[in-house]
Amino acid sequence: MILRSVKWLFIIIAVIVLLLIAGATAVAIMAVQKTPLVASTATTQLDGADSVNELLGQLQRAFSRREEGHQVTLTETQVESLVGVLQRALPDFKGVVNISPIGGTINLTYAIQDTGYFVNASALVLPGNSLRIEQVKIGDLTIPGRYLLRFLERTVNSYTDSEIATIALSRVERVTMKSGELTLDVGRLDALLTELNIVASNMSVDEESELQRLSAYYLRYLSGREIALSTEPVSLIEYLREGMARAREQSETPQDAVLHNKAVILALAVYVGHHRVGTLVGDIQPNADKALKPRRGAVLHNRNDLARHFIISAALELLSEEGMSLAIGEFKELMDRGNGGSGYSFVDLAADMSGNEFAQVATEISTAVDVQNAMARIQSELEIIPAIEGLPEGLSKQAFIEQYERVDSIVYLKEVEEIKRRISLLPLYKR
Known part of the structure; x- marks a missing residue:
């Protein structure tokens, strides 16, 4: 009697499983189609x-x-x-x-x-x-x-x-x-x-990770360095040198280097980029009511906006799906074409793309240690961002349309390819 009951139980379970599989298959077949509903670009x-x-x-x-x-x-x-x-x-x-x-x-x-x-x-x-x-x-x-x-x-x-x-x-x-x-x-x-x-507070507490803890550590560490008190703008490479040097000391394996490099980038994005980036990282500020920031902002090519573009794009590259960081940077430039904006800037886009590339090489297991070593002896900003001479910027919407039409035109893509070419020539980004 017991064996018969067990037998029927298995039969019922098997039937239910088959019905679920058949139902899921039917739903999948009904959901998938051979022609797209949307063809917009x-x-x-x-x-x-x-x-x-x-x-x-x-x-x-x-x-x-x-x-x-x-x-x-x-x-x-x-x-x-x-x-x-x-x-x-x-x-x-x-x-x-x-x-x-x-x-x-x-x-x-x-x-x-x-x-x-x-x-x-x-x-x-x-x-x-x-x-x-x-x-x-x-x-x-x-x-x-x-x-x-x-x-x-x-x-x-x-x-x-x-x-x-x-x-x-x-x-x-x-x-x-x-x-x-x-x-x-x-x-x-x-x-x-x-x-x-x-x-947000509950989820950040429940999901606090080692990356979040290290980002908080490097934020405190960098804010305590002498360069943070400078009355003159400091090149972003100085902050990267300080952060990566400390990361090298803390890294025993390539896996450690990847994690510490990520934390340095995120901490710098919060510190010299914009404190609101911290909301994407988690609760890393020592004082929730007063965000840490340097006395003067960081610069690249003597421009604070380029340092911010670079480091925030690097952070977004780590926090977002592949390709999303560049899309956000490009969208921001398109927004700037309107009245009151700074205009479309291929210079800013170059900083965004350089930041993306830096984040990638700094957090690949095969190159993370090399980046730490390179940052320890870096001498020039041109080692992380290419020259910007000749790149158009300050374009209004009308000027952008007249010169480039749209973001997939041949002339627009030619400018983007030129930026990629310049970045590819930097030894740090050759993989």
């Missing part, structure tokens, strides 16, 4: 990158005046520019947005590499007194939007062990649309931002 979407400055201004006002209600307006151009950044970093991803008075559609396509198949998704967002997603389609599957929204809400709440998603959704008091534009009426954000700080 990042280059056309990025033409409106300068419009994102206005959106950032709205968000900054909403966050700074958190005890008031606000209206936040997003245009198709702004949303598609942000999608374009993702597409620039992830070439297999494409997205397009359309906003009309009766609803907004979001269409996405992901190309499955080397298969000729695509995962297509679309969502319909409707105006109303809350965030309303009418339906979501993934391939040939249709999912009621309210169920997906509820699932995402519960998932985020569960993952963060909070009510952050519920609070965020409750802040949306009204959604209105007109051609090419969506406006959100949001309530006061103080409760949301308070909850967000608690979530």
Whole structure:
């Protein structure tokens, strides 16, 4: 009797497993399609990158005046520019947005590499007194939007062990649309931002890593060096020399060198780049109410902006997916083309790309120790960043379009290739 029961139990389990496999297979087949839903290119979407400055201004006002209600307006151009950044970093991803008075559609396509198949998704967002997603389609599957929204809400709440998603959704008091534009009426954000700080704090404590601990150590170490007290700007190579020398002392193996080099780069990005980079690293400031910073900023080619571009890009290279750091740097330059910006700068882009390359060689196990040794005897900035003479900068949007048209034009790519050529000639980056 017992053997028969066990036998039937195994049969039932086997049937359930087969049904699950069959169901998963059916869902996968329905989700995958042979033609892409979206064929847009990042280059056309990025033409409106300068419009994102206005959106950032709205968000900054909403966050700074958190005890008031606000209206936040997003245009198709702004949303598609942000999608374009993702597409620039992830070439297999494409997205397009359309906003009309009766609803907004979001269409996405992901190309499955080397298969000729695509995962297509679309969502319909409707105006109303809350965030309303009418339906979501993934391939040939249709999912009621309210169920997906509820699932995402519960998932985020569960993952963060909070009510952050519920609070965020409750802040949306009204959604209105007109051609090419969506406006959100949001309530006061103080409760949301308070909850967000608690979530960030809890997660950083739970997930504190050796990299975070070392980054905090090098931040304190560098802030205590004599160069930090200089009344004159100090070259970034001086900070790198100090940090990498200490990293070399602490590294017994190539694996140690990789970890310590990462920590030095992240600490410098926080110290001489921008203290807000620390929010991506974790709680590394000795005093949460007063960020450490040098008396005078670091420089490259006698420019503080280039030192910041270099070291922040290096940090982003370590913290982001491959390609995302360069895409962010390029997007920032496109934003600067607008009124009030510094203009598109291939010089800044050269600093970004040099920082990316430095981060890569400093954290590859085959070259990490070599970078430590090179930094110990470095004599010139031209060992980590190439000469910038002849690289265009300060281009307004109109001047950029007249000269380069877009970011995938032949003449634009020629400038980028020239930067890559100059970087490739630096001995430190030859692998």
